[in-house]
Each structure stands twice: as structure tokens, then as C-alpha cells.
Amino acid sequence: MNLFTDIGHLVAGAIAQLQSKGTLPDGLDLGPVTVEPPRDPLHGDMATNAAMVLAKPAKMKPRDIAEALAPLLAEDDRITTAEVAGPGFLNLRLAPSVWQDLAKDVIAKGSAYGRSGMGQGKRVNVEYVSANPTGPMHVGHARGAIVGDATASLLAYAGYDVTREYYINDGGAQVDVLARSVYLRYLEAHDLSVDWPEGSYPGDYLIDVGEALKAKVGDKYLEAEESEWLEEVRTFATDAMMDLIRTDLASLGVVMDHFFSEKSLYDTGLIEKAIEELRDKGLIYRGTLEPPKGKTPEDWEPREQTLFKSTDYGDDVDRPIKKSDGSWTYFAPDIAYHYDKVSRGYDMLIDIFGADHGGYVKRMKAAVSALSESRVPLDIKLIQLVKLFKNGQPFKMSKRAGTFVTLRDVVEMVGSDAARFHMLTRKSDAALDFDFDKVKEQSKENPVFYVQYASARISSVLRKAAEAGIDCTDDTLRAADLSGLTHDLEIALAKKVAEWPRLVEIAARTHEPHRIAFYLFELASDLHTLWNAGNDDTSLRFLQEHDPAATQAKIALARAVSVVISGGLGILxxxxATEMR
Incomplete structure (x- = not known):
């Protein structure tokens, strides 16, 4: 059930009537026609832009179209008034019974309320986190993991077939550094003294890995040359780090469907195959690039390179795919990886990248567009930095990593629920301040607490109704008379509940799960406002001990709110919460 969609169908039907009468021409594109809440609630309950967007193709004045639509819409029992405003805006007011009975429909649908078939089962690959397997995950990875996971859940909620994917960056030189660092811990496990070179990974998290390597191979590598142990230790260390990463992610409730190894692209022909695909399209050539911005001809040495003609697909410049020594650039395996995803039959790709990948956006979109012949869209979301605070001061040191705060540190300090919700209280492309004290603060200023408090209050009133002997099971609430819900605050809460299905589709369409967190805070605020009004006006209290019928009506509304909060929090x-502690 989506009330805005239902009224949208009503508008479309009225347009069809005008077309049948010859008032409007046939063949109009109704795609741009929307029904949404008006910017100013005083203007009505819903507004449609139908007259404004149809005026030009119909070659009519917007107000003339609006005045023709208004009486047709007002014929529906759900519409009390259809008012034309300004040059042709059409504002609608709905009958109180629409809002009163909404709670019944929400309770009847239960967890299905708000779910959408918008995705039509289309296959979406959401790649996120994809941290180098060289150590524990830090707080920046935590934000990327949460945004990616919530995006995947949101799309699944909206009817897409979603795959959660992690790209293991195990093909570069940093994994060799990891192997050498583990080898040093291996030597320490044999009570040998070592010197840590600059650029290595000296964190305590590798102590156990060095011990495990000793347990596996004994003293086999103590006197061996690096060439004898590097490959095996590299694999051993990468596996150990991925086990650590999986554990870190699990502490946040993040479970991946698929892990893809960058290393699998090398020496298997996959990179060559992807580049050959582009070559067949005439997009690979030998050429010389212009000097980068800020460089002058004097300090720039032009050289012929193998280039991808990414400018054909919206990039600023063409991109090198081979270095002067004949080895692949970092871009080449990225092309091959996305070629693999396209080949797996996905209808849409979403990459969740760190802010430092901003320069990769246009080139990757160009590559995917070229490889899929513009069939598969790629959306790249950049995750900005997280600034940590504790007691009002910057918080930087980690117990385990030595140089940064780990994901596990955050979860241990505030819990997974608080961490996940708070990380979604800002758009992903905006920096986020994460104050450990405020995240645990029990006040309206803390959105995590405020939404959980609303959930707990509803659970509390349901328990109290049961203790008072008032039947508030879902079957009873669905049959309750809700015509007594007439106060402005009760109607306002019902209206907010009605926005949920529409909000889900907007958030899914834009791949923005923070919209869910924003909405839940607003819904919780409306619930708390109504609850607190009962302190002065006892008729507004959810529990009316001497009037079971009134209690059932009011709790039906609260129960509808809890259905939406549960669904929204599930996405996040x-x-x-069923009680606050």
C-alpha cells in the first residue's frame, strides 16, 4: 500500500478522462507527473504537478488544465477538496477517514508495509569496504561498511536482487609488505630480535599471525631467502587478515555474499580479455597525453602510452592502462574486475569508495559504460572522513593498531546498533563527527536514542494495555474503530506513517540510506510529541484504562508506527528497542 501511488493513479485516471473528452490530447507522457506532500502543510495533504508538466506538450495554460482536473479528482470519496493555486498547482485535502484507517492497513500488511516492487528483481552488485587486507579495519572502513550494507538492504527492500561484494586488494605491493611484516613477527615468535623498517606494519594484531605461522612451518624459514618464503607467507598472511576482517565486519552485522580476489585477475588472461574487448570497440590506442594541470612543458616529459579512450564516455582525459615498462597500471585490473561484474549479468553496479578515490569516478564510469555498451549503470558513492571525539577532544589512538581507531574499538565502545545508526545521520559525501559520549547520550539530541526510545515506548504501552486486560493483539487492532483519532497530532502522525512507502522508493532510487535515518527521526519526533501532549491532555494518552475501544484505536496508531520503525531500523x-536501559 502506497497512498501517494494510489492518489497518483487517481490523477492519471482523471487525465485519461480529459483525453477521452478531447480536453487534453492523447499521447502525453505522464512520467513527470508526481503526487507528493506539499512544501507547506497548510496548502493541503498532497499536491500534484500534473498541470504544470503537461501544459507545454498539451499546448495549454497550466491553470486551465488544473481547473479541469480539480472537479474530477474531487469526485473521489478520499478527496475533500482539490484547490488550484498560483499558475496551476493543484493541492489536495484528503478525508479524515483516509488517515484514520491507515493504521489498520499498516498492521494488516505488517513487515510488508513499505516494501516495494520497484526493483522488479533486477540484479544489483553493491561493492563496499574492499579494504586492503593488511590489518584491522579502521573507523573509516566502518562508515563505508555501514553505508554499503544499508544501501544493499534498502535495495533489497525495494525489490532488487542484491549481491554484497568485497574486492580483496591482494594483487599489489602492499601485500608483499604485509608478508614481510608477518615474517618479522614469525622471527619474534622464535625469540629473535628484529628491526622494523619504515613502511611496515608493526601493529600488535600481527603477533598472533606470526605465532600461527611458526605453528604451521616451525623453523623452516628461519634461514631461508625471501624468495623461498614470500609467496607462501603472503598467502598465509592475506588469509589471516581476511579472517580478521570478516570478524570485524561480523561485529557490525555485515556479512558479504561474495569475495573477489584482485590476484585472480593476474596471469589468468582476465585483464587481457577486458582490454581486448575495449580494443575491439576501437577504444584502445597508442598516444601521448597533454601535461596534467599545474605542469608546464618544461617539467613534463611526454611519452607514448597505451591509452583507453575514456573521453568518449564523459571522462576529462583519456587514461593510461599500461606503464612505460609494459606492466599494467592500477586502472587495468579495475577495468577487468568491472568487466567481470558486467559479464556476470548484473543490471546495475554500485561502488562504495573512500573519499580518496574521487579521481577514479569518471574513468570507472566510462569503462563500465564502454564495456556494457551503456546498458549497465555504475553509481559510485564516496565516503567522507569520520572525525572521532571523546570528552570533547579528538580521539585517535587504538589499543591494537597503535596508530588509528579500529572498527572493533568503535563497536566495543558504543555497540553495533548505535554505531550503525549514527554513521547514517549524514549524507555519505559529507564529513561526519562521531562523538562517543553523544552517541551514548540519552536525549533528543541523539537520534539513535530518540528513535529507540520511540520503539521502547510503544512496546511499553502494549505491555501496559495487556496488564490492564485490554486486548491489543494485531487481529483486534485491525478490527478497531479508529474514527476517534481526530486530534491534529494524531492525524499528523498518521500522515508521517503514510510517507514511508514513498520515502523508501526515493531512497532506493537515489541509493541514499541516510534518508531512512532522517525519516525515522522525524517519525519518532511526531510520536514523542503526541505522547508528551498526553501529559496535559489525558484524552491523548495511548492507554485509556476505562475505555478499551479508545485505547485500541490509539494503540493501533502506535502499532502502525512500530511497524515502520521496525522496517526502517531493519534496513539500517x-x-x-523494546525497553530502555
């Missing part, structure tokens, strides 16, 4: 990966 947060467990609803």
Missing part, C-alpha cells in the same frame, strides 16, 4: 541493520 539496527535492532528495535
Amino acid at each position: 541493520g539496527v535492532t528495535p
Whole structure:
């Protein structure tokens, strides 16, 4: 059930009537026609832009179209008034019974309320985290993991077939550095003294890995040359780090469907195959690039390179795919990886990248567009930095990593639920301040607490109704008379509940799960406002001990709110609270 969609169908039907009468021409594109809440609630309950967007193709004045639509819409029992405003805006007011009975429909649908078939089962690959397997995950990875996981859940909620994917960056030189660092811990496990070179990974998290390597191979590598142990230790260390990463992610409730190894692209022909695909399209050539911005001809040495003609697909410049020594650039395996994803039959790709990948956006979109012949869209979301605070001061040191705060540190300090919700209280492309004290603060200023408090309050009133002997099971609430819900605050809460299905589709369409967190805070605020009004006006209290019928009506509304909070928190990966501690 989506009330805005239902009224949208009503508008479309009225347009069809005008077309049948010859008032409007046939063949109009109704795609741009929307029904949404008006910017100013005083203007009505819903507004449609139908007259404004149809005026030009119909060669009519917007107001003339609006005045023709208004009486047709007002014929529907759900519409009390259809008012034309300004040059042709059409504002609608709905009958109180629409809002009163909404709670019944929400309770009847239960967890299905708000779910959408918008995705039509289309296959989406969401790649996120993809941290180098060289150590524990830090707080920046935590934000990327949460945004990616919530995006995947949101799309699944909206009817897409979603795959959560992690790209293991195990093909570069940093994994060799990891192997050498583990080898030093291996030597320490044999009570040997070592010197840590600059650029190595001296964190305590590798102590156990060095011990495990000793347990596996004994003293086999103590006197061996690096060439004898590097490959095996590299594999051993990468596997150990991925086990650590999986554990870190699990502490946040993040479970991947698929892990893809960068190393699998090398020496298997996959990179060559992807580049050959582009070559067949006439997009690979030998050429010389212009000097980068800020460089002058004097300090720039032009050289012929193998280039991808990414400018054909919206990039600023063409991109090198081979270095002067004949080895692949970092871009080449990225092309091959996305070629593999396209080949797996996905209808859409989403990459969640760190802010430092901003320069990769246009080139990757160009590559995917070229490889899929513009069939598969790629959306890249950049995750900005997280600034940590504790007691009002910057918080930087980690117990385990030595140089940064780990994902596990955050979860241990505030819990997975609080961490996940708070990380989604800002758009992903905006920097986020994460204050450990405020995240645990029990006040309206803390959105995590405020939404959980609303959930707990609803659970509390349901328990109290049961203790008072008032039947508030879902079957009873669905049959309750809700015509007594007439106060402005009750109607306002019902209206906010009605926005949920529409909000889900907007958030899914834009791949922006933070919209869910924003909406839940607003919904919780409306619930708390109504609850607190009962302190002065006892008729607004959810529990009317001497009037079971009134209690059932009011709790039906609260129960509808809890259905939406549960669904929204589920998308965010947060467990609803049944009581506050």
C-alpha cells in the first residue's frame, strides 16, 4: 500500500478522462507527473504537478488544465477538496477517514508495509569496504561498511536482487609488505630480535599471525631467502587478515555474499580479455597525453602510452592502462574486475569508495559504460572522513593498531546498533563527527536514542494495555474503530506513517540510506510529541484504562508506527528497542 501511488493513479485516471473528452490530447507522457506532500502543510495533504508538466506538450495554460482536473479528482470519496493555486498547482485535502484507517492497513500488511516492487528483481552488485587486507579495519572502513550494507538492504527492500561484494586488494605491493611484516613477527615468535623498517606494519594484531605461522612451518624459514618464503607467507598472511576482517565486519552485522580476489585477475588472461574487448570497440590506442594541470612543458616529459579512450564516455582525459615498462597500471585490473561484474549479468553496479578515490569516478564510469555498451549503470558513492571525539577532544589512538581507531574499538565502545545508526545521520559525501559520549547520550539530541526510545515506548504501552486486560493483539487492532483519532497530532502522525512507502522508493532510487535515518527521526519526533501532549491532555494518552475501544484505536496508531520503525531500523541493520536501559 502506497497512498501517494494510489492518489497518483487517481490523477492519471482523471487525465485519461480529459483525453477521452478531447480536453487534453492523447499521447502525453505522464512520467513527470508526481503526487507528493506539499512544501507547506497548510496548502493541503498532497499536491500534484500534473498541470504544470503537461501544459507545454498539451499546448495549454497550466491553470486551465488544473481547473479541469480539480472537479474530477474531487469526485473521489478520499478527496475533500482539490484547490488550484498560483499558475496551476493543484493541492489536495484528503478525508479524515483516509488517515484514520491507515493504521489498520499498516498492521494488516505488517513487515510488508513499505516494501516495494520497484526493483522488479533486477540484479544489483553493491561493492563496499574492499579494504586492503593488511590489518584491522579502521573507523573509516566502518562508515563505508555501514553505508554499503544499508544501501544493499534498502535495495533489497525495494525489490532488487542484491549481491554484497568485497574486492580483496591482494594483487599489489602492499601485500608483499604485509608478508614481510608477518615474517618479522614469525622471527619474534622464535625469540629473535628484529628491526622494523619504515613502511611496515608493526601493529600488535600481527603477533598472533606470526605465532600461527611458526605453528604451521616451525623453523623452516628461519634461514631461508625471501624468495623461498614470500609467496607462501603472503598467502598465509592475506588469509589471516581476511579472517580478521570478516570478524570485524561480523561485529557490525555485515556479512558479504561474495569475495573477489584482485590476484585472480593476474596471469589468468582476465585483464587481457577486458582490454581486448575495449580494443575491439576501437577504444584502445597508442598516444601521448597533454601535461596534467599545474605542469608546464618544461617539467613534463611526454611519452607514448597505451591509452583507453575514456573521453568518449564523459571522462576529462583519456587514461593510461599500461606503464612505460609494459606492466599494467592500477586502472587495468579495475577495468577487468568491472568487466567481470558486467559479464556476470548484473543490471546495475554500485561502488562504495573512500573519499580518496574521487579521481577514479569518471574513468570507472566510462569503462563500465564502454564495456556494457551503456546498458549497465555504475553509481559510485564516496565516503567522507569520520572525525572521532571523546570528552570533547579528538580521539585517535587504538589499543591494537597503535596508530588509528579500529572498527572493533568503535563497536566495543558504543555497540553495533548505535554505531550503525549514527554513521547514517549524514549524507555519505559529507564529513561526519562521531562523538562517543553523544552517541551514548540519552536525549533528543541523539537520534539513535530518540528513535529507540520511540520503539521502547510503544512496546511499553502494549505491555501496559495487556496488564490492564485490554486486548491489543494485531487481529483486534485491525478490527478497531479508529474514527476517534481526530486530534491534529494524531492525524499528523498518521500522515508521517503514510510517507514511508514513498520515502523508501526515493531512497532506493537515489541509493541514499541516510534518508531512512532522517525519516525515522522525524517519525519518532511526531510520536514523542503526541505522547508528551498526553501529559496535559489525558484524552491523548495511548492507554485509556476505562475505555478499551479508545485505547485500541490509539494503540493501533502506535502499532502502525512500530511497524515502520521496525522496517526502517531493519534496513539500517539496527535492532528495535523494546525497553530502555
